[in-house]
Amino acid sequence: MIEKTSPRADRILLLAFVAAVLLGPILLAPFGAGYPDLLQKFAIFGIFAIGFNILFGLTGYLSFGHAAFLGVGSYAAVWSFKLLSMNVVPAVIFAVIVAGLFSAVIGYISLRRSGIYFSILTLAFAQMSYNLAYSVLTPITNGETGLQITLGDPRVLDSVSNDGGLPVTNLFGLAMNQTWETALLGMTLHFNAGFYFCALLLIAAFYISMRIFRSPFGMMLRAVKSNQNRMSYTGLNIRPYMLSAFMISGMYAGLAGGLLAATDPLAGAERMQWTASGEVVLMTILGGAGTLIGPVLGAGIIKYAENVFSSFNDQILAGFFDFLPDSLASALVWAASAFVGDGWQLTLGIIFMVIVTFLPGGLMEGVNRIRKWHEQRQRGNDLSSCSAKPAE
Amino acid sequence: MDAILLQILNGFDKGSAYALIALGLTLIFGTLGVVNFAHGALFMLGAFCAVAVNKLLSLDIVTLSETQTTAWGTPLEIRTPYAEVWFGEIGSVLVDYSVPLSILVAIPVMLIIGVVMERGLIKHFYKRPHAEQILVTFGLAIVLQEIIKAWFGANPIPQPAPGSLRGMIDFGAAVGFEAGSVVYPLWRLVYFLFAFVIIGAVFAFLQFTTLGMVIRAGMADRETVGLLGIDIDKRFTLVFGIAAVVAGLAGVMYTPILSPDYHLGMDFLVLSFVVVVVGGMGSLSGAVLAGFLLGILQSFASMNEIKQVIPGIDQIIIYLVAVVVLLARPRGLLGRKGVMES
Numbered sequence: 001m002i003e004k005t006s007p008r009a010d011r012i013l014l015l016a017f018v019a020a021v022l023l024g025p026i027l028l029a030p031f032g033a034g035y036p037d038l039l040q041k042f043a044i045f046g047i048f049a050i051g052f053n054i055l056f057g058l059t060g061y062l063s064f065g066h067a068a069f070l071g072v073g074s075y076a077a078v079w080s081f082k083l084l085s086m087n088v089v090p091a092v093i094f095a096v097i098v099a100g101l102f103s104a105v106i107g108y109i110s111l112r113r114s115g116i117y118f119s120i121l122t123l124a125f126a127q128m129s130y131n132l133a134y135s136v137l138t139p140i141t142n143g144e145t146g147l148q149i150t151l152g153d154p155r156v157l158d159s160v161s162n163d164g165g166l167p168v169t170n171l172f173g174l175a176m177n178q179t180w181e182t183a184l185l186g187m188t189l190h191f192n193a194g195f196y197f198c199a200l201l202l203i204a205a206f207y208i209s210m211r212i213f214r215s216p217f218g219m220m221l222r223a224v225k226s227n228q229n230r231m232s233y234t235g236l237n238i239r240p241y242m243l244s245a246f247m248i249s250g251m252y253a254g255l256a257g258g259l260l261a262a263t264d265p266l267a268g269a270e271r272m273q274w275t276a277s278g279e280v281v282l283m284t285i286l287g288g289a290g291t292l293i294g295p296v297l298g299a300g301i302i303k304y305a306e307n308v309f310s311s312f313n314d315q316i317l318a319g320f321f322d323f324l325p326d327s328l329a330s331a332l333v334w335a336a337s338a339f340v341g342d343g344w345q346l347t348l349g350i351i352f353m354v355i356v357t358f359l360p361g362g363l364m365e366g367v368n369r370i371r372k373w374h375e376q377r378q379r380g381n382d383l384s385s386c387s388a389k390p391a392e
Numbered sequence: 393m394d395a396i397l398l399q400i401l402n403g404f405d406k407g408s409a410y411a412l413i414a415l416g417l418t419l420i421f422g423t424l425g426v427v428n429f430a431h432g433a434l435f436m437l438g439a440f441c442a443v444a445v446n447k448l449l450s451l452d453i454v455t456l457s458e459t460q461t462t463a464w465g466t467p468l469e470i471r472t473p474y475a476e477v478w479f480g481e482i483g484s485v486l487v488d489y490s491v492p493l494s495i496l497v498a499i500p501v502m503l504i505i506g507v508v509m510e511r512g513l514i515k516h517f518y519k520r521p522h523a524e525q526i527l528v529t530f531g532l533a534i535v536l537q538e539i540i541k542a543w544f545g546a547n548p549i550p551q552p553a554p555g556s557l558r559g560m561i562d563f564g565a566a567v568g569f570e571a572g573s574v575v576y577p578l579w580r581l582v583y584f585l586f587a588f589v590i591i592g593a594v595f596a597f598l599q600f601t602t603l604g605m606v607i608r609a610g611m612a613d614r615e616t617v618g619l620l621g622i623d624i625d626k627r628f629t630l631v632f633g634i635a636a637v638v639a640g641l642a643g644v645m646y647t648p649i650l651s652p653d654y655h656l657g658m659d660f661l662v663l664s665f666v667v668v669v670v671g672g673m674g675s676l677s678g679a680v681l682a683g684f685l686l687g688i689l690q691s692f693a694s695m696n697e698i699k700q701v702i703p704g705i706d707q708i709i710i711y712l713v714a715v716v717v718l719l720a721r722p723r724g725l726l727g728r729k730g731v732m733e734s
Contacts, residue, residue: 116526124715127662343541349532352527352531356527357516
């Protein structure tokens with residue numbers, strides 16, 4: 001399955017993506033998602049999902065342990081804050097490198113098996129990392145409490161700024177929690193430094209993923225997905241390709257983990273739990289595995305649902321239905337309240353089952369189907385106006 | 393020696409639970425070729441059958457005492473379960489034995505859940521890639537656990553074992569060691585015996601009944617069995633139902649050992665997948681063997697003497713074994729050729 005692409009279409013897609021990401025605080029404000037915390041999560045989990053997609057979408061290897069790399073990236077970044085400086089640049093670089101090395105080791109072992117065995121191996125490694133982070137590695141991970149920055153940290157590069165409070169993460173002096181607020185059309189817009197840092201990296205991540213998708217390396221990975229045996233029979237050793245893909249996606253996860261720490265300097269073991277790995281799988285599948293834009297879309301939808309649906313309570317719901325008669329409205333509120341608030345995961349599970357069952361290609365496949373249907377209808381109109389097709 | 397015996401016994405109850413869940417999982421793998429990530433949820437549903445039965449049986453009537461008062465001077469409220477009001481002595485025994493009694497409820501309930509699940513969802517996924525099977529059943533597992541959370545809340549709900557089975561047993565004295573050397577909770581032995589009976593029943597069913605023979609034939613070669621004019625789909629629905637019942641019963645009886653909460657299923661799911669893989673996918677005896685083996689290994693690894701030498705080993709031993717087995721023997725301990733290999 002190779003979609004029709006052209007450099008021009010890619011350029012338009014990239015431009016549209018850049019515009020959408022940079023205008024995020026404006027575009028998402030009407031949906032109640034324009035606040036810095038959530039915007040940062042969109043960007044960070046977008047990066048995570050893009051990285052996961054490079055492995056799963058291209059090669060079809062379903063890793064159930066990618067949260068481990070996210071967690072390792074977070075720990076590495078927080079250690080960089082503790083030891084070096086509160087600057088985010090070394091922290092992020094450090095996170096990517098450590099996650100890359102970690103994924104090289106796990107990938108080297110896990111990639112000896114394929115299919116369900118590969119999934120179980122990655123799952124086993126991630127659970128091991130999670131359990132170790134919780135118990136034995138407490139000197140490094142601070143166990144259940146999670147790793148935090150403290151006033152007593154050495155911070156060899158910028159230990160001067162000790163004014164009593166905990167220092168904030170910064171980009172060469174620009175604090176990550178710096179936010180400019182303006183009003184537009186009755187909405188408050190938040191332009192947050194942390195979000196724009198993540199957004200620029202998201203754009204870079206998207207661009208690199210696009211280059212990988214269009215490169216011979218990407219074609220090789222697709223070939224592995226479509227028929228691994230045939231690849232081996234042609235005399236090709238697929239192992240190095242697979243390992244590179246695994247490492248790249250691990251580094252993306254590490255970058256995402258580093259950014260999580262950069263926007264909120266805290267790392268906990270629960271980030272590495274296998275359900276967190278499941279979440280990134282959901283994001284990728286929901287948006288459309290193997291497509292460029294799908295994973296970002298899926299990450300956005302899931303994080304939106306998690307943060308916005310879960311904050312709905314009965315009062316807000318009652319507001320939705322207040323145009324209905326009282327008894328009907330209260331019945332609807334009761335029914336709907338099972339799916340929002342604490343129950344938002346129920347909605348997520350249902351959406352997910354429906355998507356996998358009816359639209360295995362994710363939302364992007366839905367978009368493509370609609371587009372194709374539209375094109376066919378137009379072509380149908382064109383055909384009916386010209387003469388009959390000659391027989392072949 | 394008695395320390396070793398104690399660890400082996402300790403491993404049995406966890407091992408039994410692993411073995412029972414893995415047995416159902418691998419039965420589904422072997423026959424239907426489906427990777428069922430909702431299997432842990434079935435275990436959890438079974439556990440909540442016990443919770444529901446206990447809640448029903450202990451529904452009570454509140455009366456105000458005529459003689460006793462509280463510290464505030466108001467009459468003391470006395471709660472009497474309806475079961476006692478209606479059946480007297482027998483009623484209180486019923487409440488006491490709610491966990492074993494739940495088995496009677498759990499069997500039909502789990503069978504129905506299993507059949508509905510297979511007919512409604514799983515059957516559409518036979519021909520689809522394993523990744524999609526994993527994903528859809530994972531979604532189903534989330535839905536099931538959220539429903540349970542909505543009904544029963546997020547906190548663990550302790551289920552007492554029947555009074556007569558609650559205490560400890562001096563196992564050491566029974567097998568000829570010094571009295572008091574190996575003291576063990578009675579209910580855990582009950583659980584082990586129960587698991588033994590269930591595993592035996594499943595194997596006997598597959599070995600000695602005609603239906604079991606057809607299912608085994610289906611595991612070996614589904615197409616040929618279908619060509620013989622046997623409606624294999626109907627049989628396989630039953631297989632799924634049986635697997636659900638086995639997982640559910642394992643959950644029911646496990647409740648006195650570990651208070652059930654809504655993510656019980658997810659906790660056991662990962663472990664039981666590891667068990668299945670270690671045992672060899674599609675191998676029933678492999679699943680049982682690996683279940684007990686890993687349970688016992690885990691209890692040895694959590695001994696203080698061993699933890700001091702290798703810290704943290706108790707947390708990761710199962711995964712470590714899984715990695716080693718997968719790399720050294722890709723098919724697992726008793727795996728057959730050609731199962732789940734593509």
